[in-house]
Amino acid sequence: MVKILNQKFNMENYFKVGEKRALSLGNRGPIKFNKDGSLHKEIMSSYAKNGFYIFENVYEKKELLDIEKDLFDILDRVPENKLSKLDKKGRPALSSNCKANNLYWSRPLGDPFGGTTLANGRHPVKMEEPKPEKGVPKEIIYLILGSLQFSEAYLRAYAHPLLLKIAECINGEDFVPFTDALFIKEPGLGASVAWHQDGTTHWNSPIWDQFCHGFNFMAQLYGSTAANGVWIVPGTHKLGKIDIKKLVSDAGTVKLPNAIPIICNAGDVAITNRQVLHGSFANTSPDWRVTVNFGFHKKSSVLNVKGGGLHAKPKTYDENHIKTRSRLIPYAINARKQKYVDETSYDYKPLNSSEYKWNSKAKDEIKDYNLLDMSI
Numbered sequence: 001m002v003k004i005l006n007q008k009f010n011m012e013n014y015f016k017v018g019e020k021r022a023l024s025l026g027n028r029g030p031i032k033f034n035k036d037g038s039l040h041k042e043i044m045s046s047y048a049k050n051g052f053y054i055f056e057n058v059y060e061k062k063e064l065l066d067i068e069k070d071l072f073d074i075l076d077r078v079p080e081n082k083l084s085k086l087d088k089k090g091r092p093a094l095s096s097n098c099k100a101n102n103l104y105w106s107r108p109l110g111d112p113f114g115g116t117t118l119a120n121g122r123h124p125v126k127m128e129e130p131k132p133e134k135g136v137p138k139e140i141i142y143l144i145l146g147s148l149q150f151s152e153a154y155l156r157a158y159a160h161p162l163l164l165k166i167a168e169c170i171n172g173e174d175f176v177p178f179t180d181a182l183f184i185k186e187p188g189l190g191a192s193v194a195w196h197q198d199g200t201t202h203w204n205s206p207i208w209d210q211f212c213h214g215f216n217f218m219a220q221l222y223g224s225t226a227a228n229g230v231w232i233v234p235g236t237h238k239l240g241k242i243d244i245k246k247l248v249s250d251a252g253t254v255k256l257p258n259a260i261p262i263i264c265n266a267g268d269v270a271i272t273n274r275q276v277l278h279g280s281f282a283n284t285s286p287d288w289r290v291t292v293n294f295g296f297h298k299k300s301s302v303l304n305v306k307g308g309g310l311h312a313k314p315k316t317y318d319e320n321h322i323k324t325r326s327r328l329i330p331y332a333i334n335a336r337k338q339k340y341v342d343e344t345s346y347d348y349k350p351l352n353s354s355e356y357k358w359n360s361k362a363k364d365e366i367k368d369y370n371l372l373d374m375s376i
Helices: 002-023 041-050 061-077 152-158 161-171 244-251 319-326 328-339 360-365
Strands: 052-055 103-106 140-145 176-185 193-196 215-220 230-232 269-273 278-280 289-297
Touching: 041 052, 041 161, 061 152, 061 176, 152 176, 152 289, 152 328, 161 215, 161 289, 161 328, 176 319, 193 244, 230 269, 319 328
Parallel strands: none
Antiparallel strands: 052 269, 103 140, 140 176, 176 289, 193 278, 215 269, 215 289, 230 278
């Protein structure tokens, strides 16, 4: 019992110190652009230095409520257990008719990837796995891939015009999609994600730079805290491939001393460089974290490149593949336009938006779209 209390105290103290450091970093604020339309120089400088930035108050309360409504519907439709094709009401479960493996399960407060060969072994060290309370489910869903096909609210959020403009500013107007996901960290249940870097293909490439593996937007439905949020080691996106095992061994703990948490309020969106070292701890807190996660690449980083096989089968991404996968962007733009008629839509120049109307036919067409995810 004393050992457990000491561990809890140490973790709470680590969270408190990390939050204080995170809030003092100064890398947060509203979305701003320079007069020429480029991302504001202060934001770009901070993002380039730290590997992440927090855009405040991006999504308004009304849109968050729409996302929450779809979240409840999704949670109501998940399989009764890992092997079931039916939900708890006996209906065909979410994703049961999909070819892609979209639902990821874990033991409560577990670390399903850490210290395994999963995902090409990019999570080499297992995080601490606290003991959950009695009576909890044997397994829980903590990650849903291909989420745009399951929620029109997520699809509309994906096409937020200011976020797509940021993608253009960082990756060029011919930017392309990476993948998207829904991270669910339930109170007292949510799994950890062990320390890792996301990039796979370009670490030893002549074109490597600090931006070549793209970035993710992390939109927060309820906000994120030190206890349930993602932690970042600032600046590590510029260091190349990191020996994570050695880093943890030298620290003597998975509570890396230079890491800080991404602290957000509801409606905030963090942008994170995929090369930055990051991870999250099991959610022993009383607070939910639900993150609508979606990323983008430079086209030059994926064209004629063979993917790493993490989010889809290894394949060389030619022009046709890129065009087919990228159609989710104009479909999302049109879906958002139908809902927010007074908002100025983003103009995605690589594809003619007028050819992509969001309707029931389009909804059928995008089924299993994430089998084409461009994982580099």
